[in-house]
Amino acid sequence: MITTRYRKFAIPLCIVVGLALQSCKSEGKKMDENNSETAVLTHQGFLLKKGEVSSTFRIPGELIANQQVDLYAKVSSFVDKLLVDVGSEVKQGQLLVTLEAPEISSQLAGAESRLKSFEAVYLASKAHYDRLVKTSKTPGTISQNDLDMAFANEQSDMAKWESAKAAFREIADTKNYLEIRAPFSGVITSRNVSPGAYVGPSGRGSEMPLFTLLEQKKLRLVVNVPELYAASLNKSDSVEFTVRSFPGKIFSAEVSRLAGALDDRLRSERVEMDVDNTEGELLPKMVADVTIPVNTNGSSFAVPQSAILNSTLGMFVIKVENDSSVWVPVSVGRSGGNITEVFGELTDGDVLLKSVSEEIRDKAPIKVEITE
Template structure:
């Protein structure tokens, strides 16, 4: 810029300052006040705009955060379709082929016992002996009474024979002969009653010897020497408990859905958790003729050989029975919703809209549920749904949460 230009700019500035100096002092103050007001007004406007913009941005941020917090994120799985073949594991209980508590038939004191728990006994083997003094005395009395009646009968018989001879000579009346005949007949009946009483007491006395009714193992011994034993099973306790461990019986409650898939003579496999890797082959030998109404199940009985005594009566086992004849869908157990209307599964569509499907559960397999109807193989089922989820809710599926084989993120 040239010196001439600087000179031209400096001249108006000097003129302005000279003009202000030429104004009266009051007008100069008024002009400065107006400039200050304008500056303050501009600052207020700028501050107001800044506050409004900050509020708008904060409201937008709060709204976005609320929307983000309100969004439900879910994990989904697709149902797995079974092939309709294979076996289904059901719980069962091992029982001895024959099991019996052994009670006393005679009252007395335990004199001695010969078999403890775990002992293997043969049929007819002596288990314990009782001391029965009352029965012994009753038997002695019955024998004496029978001897007394027998002597009376001999006298009545000889008297009858003499009176029969006298009647042939017409020395006695028919009435007297009939009386002797009646006395003899009565003594015969008394002797028969005495014999029956003696046999009863002899049989009762034989029960002093407690013997094993069948070959098996003693599972309980509830008495000891000197115990007072009461006859019968009403109020008294069992002396022993005996079980036949080979073969065993397995009782299984078969769901109604599988009742048509089993028949008598069918082979099954029995496993026990405490014996990993070992399988035991059994045969269905009996089936209940009706479905149990409270449980909607059919009781079946499996006969299981146990020659090496690896399995014990009373143990919990699993029995593999034939599965359903038609294919079903399975989903994880944590996908089920319990509502007042019945069990439901939450299914989400491609738009993220939830719909609750009413389902019929064919079987509860623990971690998996076998579904009879209510869902399709292509449905996306929500696992671990919240209790408040309802029809029409909008959810967002977690990325890569959809899995097969009925497994998903928990």
């Protein structure tokens, strides 16, 4: 039984406890209201669909001569006359240098003498055989054996004459090597000999070529395209490039040749473009900055970059299913502008969030507003 002494304290205490309980209920009500407000936050979303991604990427390339050759002496000889020098523009077939080899002239004279000797022997054998054939028409004058022997001698002498002609042509052709002519039109870019120098085949008298000849009116632009973009280029596709010598000037070229295989070391495909250089502005060995267009075929899903969540767990897009968020693992492909290819367990018409962050947890309640 509560005494009068404590009754006066009990009533205020009950009032305090009651107020506290009422305050707790109010706080709980406010928290429930806040949670309810958080759950109904609306995010912008879009319907997933396939689309093309168009972009470009820049890659270094090199300009090389369409044709280039180092010219050596075919036979051991001495330089007689140099008719061109560094920077000379030459035409196909133009004489560049004459060489001197006296022993070849002597060999040619000897071969010519042997040729004439065998020719005379053959003509005599042929005349003898022809006379026997004519005489043999009178029965009993020439035996068949004598006729056969004469014919065999004629054929033998003719073979020796043909052999002498071949030997003469061989030495004559060798003498022709004493004149070196341009195999194609171009520019002489190096000269390594002077008149009187001893020259010969590479490794036997000439460690360096006599001349280096390059074709400059037409150049090749060579680039090594990475595996990711190897399928983006086809023959006749146009590309643009710049060089440091002409800042701000854009050159163009068409794809002419594709290697059709990846390089073992760089895992890239060699691609060549023909470049018209009629004006002679560009030079072989220039480094070019090449811009290559990249266009997908529209068979993959394309999403805004803001829709891709790059977290410590991997890359995801957030799909909305039954008013809940679902983190879907994806891998990305090529990008163009603000659009990126994604690959994963996705289907046409899935609803994805347009802007994502790690604050949107997996399996969390969510509401979405579809926008274009």
